[in-house]
Amino acid sequence: MKIIKKLIIAIGMITGALITSCQKLDVAPKNIFTSDVIFNSQAGIQSFLATIYQDLPIEDFKYVPSANDGAESPAGFEHGGNDWQEFYNEAACTGEEVGPWSGMDIGTGFGFWPYGDIRNVNIMIAELPKHVADLTQTGVDQLLGEAHFLRAYYYFGLAKRYGGVPIITVAQDPGAPLATLQVHRDKEQAVWDFIAAELDLGYKMMPATSDAGRANKYVAAALKSRAMLYAACVAKYGSVNYVDGEARASGAVGIPASAATGYFQAAYDAAKLLDGVYSLYNATPGDKVQNYVDLFLKPNSPENIFIKQYSIANNTAHSWDDTMSPRYFTANALTRSYPTLDLVNLWGTLPITNSDGTPTRYDNRAQLMQQLEPRLQATIYFPGATLRGLTFDMQRGIYPSFSGTAAAEVAKPANSRSYILASSTSTLYQGVQVIGFTGPWTGDDELTRTGFYVRKYIDYTRLQATVNLNTSVQPWIDLRYAEVLLNRAEAAVELGNTSDALTDINLIRDRAGATLYSSIDLTKVRTERCMELAFENQYYWDLKRWRTADVVLDKAHFKGLMPYYVFDENKFIFLAEPELFNREYTFPKQDYYEPLPGGEIANNPNLLPNNPGY
């Protein structure tokens, strides 16, 4: 009987709750910020802007270009507290590195579609002029300039992926008829022109300086030089190498070749605006290796134009230090992507082979690296380099003795080579460790497959015990002056102004510790770009805009540098061999444009036709 009483009480309570829950609300919601609260003060606007900045398509440490091959899903621009898969990066899919991708698996993207963020910017642009009384006219104009810059940044992220997309400049009303909401794509050229105009507004309206992580007028100019160079190359090279289809015929993708010169000029002019405002980081010119390492780690570098910051307290720290160096140097975790010998050879073929074809003998591992350009040493950890008091002891195996040429040895089938390999660092050959603590080793995917590790952006000052996942806070430098110089040089050489290009490139080469050029051409400019901006998520887009991806990545296999110890000579030799997984990378031509996301086409069939080939 007691149970029944309880039951009745319970039923009564539920019924009571249900009946009283249907009260009509007629009070102003206290949990929703109205536009007055946000746009009446700088503090309100800052918190509104924070989301827009956080979502900017900045391809930083945490950017995962695809959800394929076990990368985190959903892929894309990450800003959570545990986005630690730094090795699933663009570099590892394009031959700058080899990594966890099993092939060229990032070409179709991840369905980037930031119209929610664009809507926020559109709301901001519509609201700000109503708040002149609180913000002053100057304040409103500066914020409007910033909004135009932000909108351009989002559209740039779209245009380089899809070509033409709908240009939406006024927040859509969800109550409007469906026909007006389902907008068509604009032409690719119109989108690039819109980006240029937005960045011009940004340049005109924003102040000359800003807090770190926020835009100013020069950030807009720098981004414009990047964007216009992309558009120019789409016009020039995309009109020669393309996949035909309906979207191309309608202009949704592709730009007439005749427009190229105008875009190159716009890129050049924009880059020139930064003349004398920023400069290359050169705090320790006496030690060019250290100087180049520090360029990526020192705050207040005069080279930094636009940076993205991270914080442990805000739960946004990244894991570059922990996942780009092997466990040997860190407190936790593994590496999975490694620079290739093909990248290193951009600096010139390594001196690992004598003129008679025999491998050059070195007394120790570090001797090879010491002859190389400082910038190369600062970009990549070579065998013999040191970090946190430990040495990169890369060693693939031991030759009891070695005779003959390097080429003949590498051409032999593995089972007829006289080397000794091992599956564990504890294996000894006559008292000598066979493989290095840092690889190369194929047994698992955690030590180098190429004989190299990434050095750029690695914070060498941290103690090993502190190098854990989600603890790195060095900012990502999204725009730095060296890139602007490279944009300018490339535009200049495309426009026939080689003297300007030569000056720009030599500024970079001087800081890098490279020998200066006395003449310049397009190949030199492009190679310089690949060297200077290695691992900075530029190369993939460079290959795409130059329309060379399907040539460079055509059944491509990449090489590593395998160090061996020659026992009877007590010397080290280095052999150029296929990276240990010997993966193949082929870029299909239709991937010069990504497919429009299927879900968006279902919402809005007017986006069709999809890009050619999909």
Next chain:
Amino acid sequence: MKKLISRILMGVAILASSACTKIDNYPGPNASFQGTLISSTGGNFPTSGGSTQIWMQQIGWTAPQTIPSKFDGTFEDTQLFSGGYKVVPTGGAFWPVYDTVTVNLTKGTTHNFTVTPYLVIKNFTATLNGTTLTLTYDIDAPVVAGLPTIKDTQPYVNTTALVGAGASIQVFSDANAVTINKDFIDMTAADKSMTLTVPNLIPGRTFFVRVGVRLSDSYNSSNFSNIIQIDVPKQ
């Protein structure tokens, strides 16, 4: 009181059992589509994995689907929803077809497509000398004007009759590719008569072999020869 409880329980039971009675009475995917890609120069159009597809989009829907062509140029899909579809062959080494055909798919719908190959491989012969296989063939182009640049040619060797791009043994196939990088119009008669060599085949094994010539079209696609069987004698 017990009666009351049982009534409440009964009510709950009735509500629960009647809540999910929607019947899915849509027809299943019971239509099919099959056919052959026919070369305008005669015979089936030989293809390979990951190249030629039949692109199709059901009218009224936005997401396209594809049927990959089999190596002999035929294609078949038996799990399709009936209805009107726009269809077009795409992705292979033939002159692009832009005009879609509308077909009304029901059970057993057949439609053949005629395509004009970029290149035709003729007089394909194979000579085995010890463990070295020598392949000779001539290439011809039905339409020369505007033909994409010819990139390279290579043998495809596999242990099964499924042999082609993406289905071949790398050391016998890709490793024996020969770069061409010429336009057909600039090639001499000698250039168009090609020879490939596959050394070091394994004695006592059976291989299936074909050759392909790759062009720099939208898909970097290849024209293929027919497939032949090679029995390497035991030594």
